[in-house]
Amino acid sequence: MAGIMIYSAKDNLALELLSAARALAATSGDEIKALTVNNDSQAQMLSAAGADVYTINSSGLVPADIGAMADSLAQAVQQMAANVVLLSSDRSGKELAGSLAQAIGAGCITDVLDLQGKDGRIECRRNALGGAAIATQYIESDRQVIAIAPKTFSAASGQGGSVTELQVSVKPSSIKVLEVKEKDKDSVNIDEADIIVAVGQGLNSKEDLAMVEELANKLGGQVACSKPVATDKKWLSEERVIGLSGKQCKPDLAILLGISGQVQFTVGIRDAKTIVAVNSDENAVINQMADYVLTADLHEVVPELISLLA
Amino acid sequence: MNLVVAMKQIPDLQQIRFSNRRPVLADVPKSFGNIDKNALEAAVLIKESYGDGKVTVVSAGNEELEDTIKEALAAGADEAFLITDDNALDDADSSIVAQVLTEAIKQLEDVDLLLFGEGSGDNYSGQMGPRVAKLLDLPMVGYASAIEIKGDTAIVVRTLEDVEEVVEVSLPAVITVQSGINEPRIPSVTQILKAGRKPKTVQDLEDLDLGSDHKNQVVTIDILAPESNRKQIKVNNASQLLDALKNENLIGG
Ligand SMILES: Cc1cc2nc3c(=O)[nH]c(=O)nc-3n(C[C@H](O)[C@H](O)[C@H](O)COP(=O)(O)OP(=O)(O)OC[C@H]3O[C@@H](n4cnc5c(N)ncnc54)[C@H](O)[C@@H]3O)c2cc1C
Numbered sequence: 001m002a003g004i005m006i007y008s009a010k011d012n013l014a015l016e017l018l019s020a021a022r023a024l025a026a027t028s029g030d031e032i033k034a035l036t037v038n039n040d041s042q043a044q045m046l047s048a049a050g051a052d053v054y055t056i057n058s059s060g061l062v063p064a065d066i067g068a069m070a071d072s073l074a075q076a077v078q079q080m081a082a083n084v085v086l087l088s089s090d091r092s093g094k095e096l097a098g099s100l101a102q103a104i105g106a107g108c109i110t111d112v113l114d115l116q117g118k119d120g121r122i123e124c125r126r127n128a129l130g131g132a133a134i135a136t137q138y139i140e141s142d143r144q145v146i147a148i149a150p151k152t153f154s155a156a157s158g159q160g161g162s163v164t165e166l167q168v169s170v171k172p173s174s175i176k177v178l179e180v181k182e183k184d185k186d187s188v189n190i191d192e193a194d195i196i197v198a199v200g201q202g203l204n205s206k207e208d209l210a211m212v213e214e215l216a217n218k219l220g221g222q223v224a225c226s227k228p229v230a231t232d233k234k235w236l237s238e239e240r241v242i243g244l245s246g247k248q249c250k251p252d253l254a255i256l257l258g259i260s261g262q263v264q265f266t267v268g269i270r271d272a273k274t275i276v277a278v279n280s281d282e283n284a285v286i287n288q289m290a291d292y293v294l295t296a297d298l299h300e301v302v303p304e305l306i307s308l309l310a
Numbered sequence: 311m312n313l314v315v316a317m318k319q320i321p322d323l324q325q326i327r328f329s330n331r332r333p334v335l336a337d338v339p340k341s342f343g344n345i346d347k348n349a350l351e352a353a354v355l356i357k358e359s360y361g362d363g364k365v366t367v368v369s370a371g372n373e374e375l376e377d378t379i380k381e382a383l384a385a386g387a388d389e390a391f392l393i394t395d396d397n398a399l400d401d402a403d404s405s406i407v408a409q410v411l412t413e414a415i416k417q418l419e420d421v422d423l424l425l426f427g428e429g430s431g432d433n434y435s436g437q438m439g440p441r442v443a444k445l446l447d448l449p450m451v452g453y454a455s456a457i458e459i460k461g462d463t464a465i466v467v468r469t470l471e472d473v474e475e476v477v478e479v480s481l482p483a484v485i486t487v488q489s490g491i492n493e494p495r496i497p498s499v500t501q502i503l504k505a506g507r508k509p510k511t512v513q514d515l516e517d518l519d520l521g522s523d524h525k526n527q528v529v530t531i532d533i534l535a536p537e538s539n540r541k542q543i544k545v546n547n548a549s550q551l552l553d554a555l556k557n558e559n560l561i562g563g
Contacts, residue, residue, distance in 0.1 A: 064451070064468065064475055064477050065449065066440060066443075066450050066451075066452060067440075067443055067444060067448075067449060067450055070440075070444065090470075090471060091428075091452070091453050091470050091471060092452070092470060094436045095428075095436060095439070095440045095450075095452040095453075095486070096440070097436075097437065097440075098404070098435075098436060098437030098438070098439070098440030098441045099440035099441070099443065099444050099450070101404075101405070101437065101441065102405070102408065102440065102441040102444035102445060103444055106527070107403065107405060107526075107527025107528045108404065108405070108435075108437055108527075108528070109435075109528060110435050110436055110437065111434065111435065111436075123531070126435075127434070128432065128433055128533050129321075129323055129326060129333055129432050129433075129533070130323040130431060130432055130434070132323060132326060132328075132333070132535060133328075133331075133333055133533045133534055133535045133536070134533070134534060134535075134536055135530055135532070135533045136530070136531040136532050136533075136534075137528050137529060137530045137531060138528075138529055138531070139527055139528055139529075140526070140527055140528070140529050141527035173449075174449040174479060174480040174483070175449050175451065175477055175478070175479045175480075176477065176478045176479075177475055177476070177477050178465070178476045178477060178478055179475070179476040180473055180474070180475050180476075181473060181474040181475075181476070182472070182473055183469075183471075183472055183473060183474060185472075195560075195561075219561055227489075231489060231490040232490070232493075238471075244434060245429075245434070245489075252560060253555065253560045253561070262323075262324070263323055263324075270536060270538060273560075274555075274558065274560055275540065276551065276555070287542065288540070288542065289538055289540050290540055290542060291540050291541040291542070291543060292541070292543050292545050292551055292554055292555070293542060293543065293544050293545065294544075294545050294546075294547070294548075294551055295544070296547070301547075301548050301551075304547070304548035304549070305548045305551070305552065308548055308549055308552055309552070309561075
């Protein structure tokens with residue numbers, strides 16, 4: 001019988017993978033084995049959720065050394081006789097996916113937004129062409145590595161798991177972590193907001209953010225942004241980026257201010273129920289995917305909206 | 311310092327049209343992915359600060375690549391090493407392309423640092439750097455937002471979702487960069503003119519020794535545009551907009 005191995009460095013994502021594995025195993029009958037690396041509390045948590053957990057504890061293993069992590073996971077795959085590996089498609093999980101796939105000769109699909117066991121295959125959906133389209137794919141090789149986007153599955157619960165120790169050999173690492181800095185915490189979850197007010201590079205200055213925040217407050221919504229506003233201008237945190245390399249959002253209402261509508265952005269907002277586009281360019285691409293189109297300067301529209309809502 | 315940058319030729323995403331939700335890729339001009347351009351810029355900046363060295367771009371794709379590559383040669387690459395094929399590479403999955411790039415890189419001498427974008431411009435799958443690093447048995451550091459060369463090591467700021475790690479990796483190594491690392495230069499007209507004269511090696515895919523076992527592991531069933539039918543109602547001002555949203559019970563009042 002085949003087996004599914006799951007692994008994520010992050011507790012919440014590991015629980016989501018357990019749900020994904022259970023959904024697959026429900027039709028395939030595969031055995032599910034959860035792996036943890038140098039993380040006893042995660043092992044306890046997964047076992048409490050009903051998983052059969054296998055632990056690697058090795059002080060020589062540097063988590064930042066993706067190649068070494070992949071080698072350890074490859075040994076676990078071997079020992080567990082797993083042929084399907086589910087990883088989390090957060091940044092480090094995604095690079096681990098490529099490295100592990102190469103190490104075990106597996107086909108690999110990352111950033112999976114939806115998966116389903118069908119005719120003995122695992123059909124995966126992911127964005128393609130920068131988000132302009134959705135590809136449906138499956139892996140044909142015997143071994144498969146699938147990295148699943150966060151929040152695709154809800155966290156698993158259950159009971160009656162177990163914990164078993166695994167031994168792996170670890171080579172000395174060529175990578176040394178000199179420093180770990182916590183990023184400034186922005187605990188906002190824009191992907192859970194019902195109303196989103198998002199700004200793009202049409203915003204003139206950081207000072208103008210104040211009125212955008214005021215509008216969002218008045219509407220009971222959250223402020224979000226296009227990627228350049230966070231990564232280039234650094235006016236907002238990366239937590240607030242909508243899109244391919246940001247969050248997938250499904251609000252009831254999204255008000256998009258000064259955003260041109262390139263696919264890498266729109267992929268993160270196309271599931272919104274209602275979309276409003278405010279853009280000074282009447283031919284902006286974003287207008288084609290909006291329910292309401294207002295061709296105007298956002299710096300005039302936003303104060304008007306605020307005073308009308310007063 | 312010998313730097314190698316792997317770049318992927320992709321269709322210009324803004325120019326893809328859809329017919330019956332299927333992308334029509336014929337005649338869409340090709341370019342390199344944006345993050346690949348950041349990787350190239352990072353290599354050129356390292357070379358410039360180092361004082362000497364060479365930046366070689368490796369790329370695998372169809373024969374349009376011989377034209378597309380000029381973009382990279384104009385933007386600071388010194389040489390190009392291309393693997394081309396009529397169409398086999400267009401449909402090749404990551405495992406095959408990684409093998410192809412690895413065979414190309416093995417032919418280059420004394421490589422100190424290999425740079426990749428963290429994801430390609432079209433699929434953004436992020437497998438290429440990690441796969442090639444494994445094939446070459448080199449250490450890899452991903453998601454670089456800063457790179458500094460110090461002796462025979464690189465100090466890399468690796469930016470993850472919630473933390474930034476400063477790591478030291480011994481060279482040779484593979485580093486993947488993210489878009490925030492730099493602002494790629496816009497080549498001048500003279501640089502564009504000179505690009506055509508820079509050295510370029512073009513190899514046929516068939517001439518590479520890939521072994522027997524190279525077939526796609528990932529099968530694509532279809533690629534479809536998501537269905538979208540938005541109302542696209544024009545409103546003239548803020549108050550019309552609010553009225554419309556109130557009518558739909560999207561906002562209170
Ligand atoms: C691999 C990859 C991943 C990416 N991931 C993401 C992602 O996750 N999220 C993301 O957002 N981007 C992403 N991008 C970048 C994306 O391609 C675009 O560059 C970006 O979305 C553009 O942001 P923008 O619309 O704010 O800026 P611009 O494209 O510069 O648009 C600004 C808009 O503002 C309008 N405007 C200007 N002045 C005013 C005014 N006074 N009032 C009203 N409107 C005005 C303009 O008409 C224009 O339409 C990614 C790119 C790549 C290659």
